[in-house]
Amino acid sequence: MNRFSYIRAENITSAVRTAAQHPQAQFIGGGTNLLDLMKENVSRPSHLVDITRLPLREVEETGAGGLRIGALVTNSAIAYHPHVERRYPLLAKAILAGASPQLRNMATAGGNLLQRTRCYYFYDTGTPCNKREPGAGCGALKGFNRIHAILGTSDQCIATHPSDMCVALAALDAVIRVTGKDGERTMVFSEFHRLPGDTPHLDTNLQPGELITAVELPREGFAANHAYLKVRDRASYAFALVSVAAALDLKEGQIQEARLALGGVAHKPWRDTEAEAMLRGKPATLESFQPVAEAIVRGAKGFGHNTFKIELAKRTVVRALAQAAGMEHPS
Known part of the structure; x- marks a missing residue:
């Protein structure tokens, strides 16, 4: 150190x-x-x-009927907060699917957004990594890449974003509040994290020195029909191979609105609004879900050890949507 x-x-x-x-x-x-x-x-x-010591530990309702979560609120406090459990259970379930109780008791909302990848090559300073050292190369491209990305990759980096909480925040259309030397500003969640492109060392669109102060959730929390499904190598304390946050607004079995976000597959939580739009007005059936799953992975690319994730992602999307709709899904 x-x-x-x-x-x-x-x-x-x-x-x-x-x-x-x-x-x-x-x-x-x-x-x-x-x-x-x-x-x-x-x-x-x-x-x-x-x-x-900063005053960033409050969870409070906003004037627009949403919820503001201070950047220093711990993951455990968020997951078990009565407003979150009642109005945003998708977020609570995603948080509780991650890490361990001890880590959730310490980890904060702001820190969760800023997690770095768990790529083997990023953590091993004896191997090349463009994220750790721009221009060094990417050891994962031709190395052991079972946990790596299949969507939004570049020839510079195939690392994944590790957060469970962020997948739910992407599906819920959260907004991030930040403060920097030029004052305060907000960022829609979809624009907060970056894909690797030619600058894989930049994880977010924060400006230098900017501090996250809060996460804001909109009024709609999809409390009635939601699911967070995390597929991993073991049931506890493991990062996602593929995870899906699914949220549906249903009326008499018809889908009025749909949200889908994937984790474990890209450099940022992956959301495809065009695929979501395919569900609007459709019945909540497996026949409606399958084309959406196919659409979400269009353009996906495997790198050998992780190619299985493409099929796994499709199956996980269908299963998560089925759970959100309250359906029994065959194993």
């Missing part, structure tokens, strides 16, 4: 100012991912700006 300076921020303004003054500074809240990266010498911040 490299040497760094530690600074405890007293307020949001001072936190942002400090980060702006030191380009290699990083904010630290729960530290469940950042400290691992520092121990492995993957992340080498010059300064750690401790934001744990």
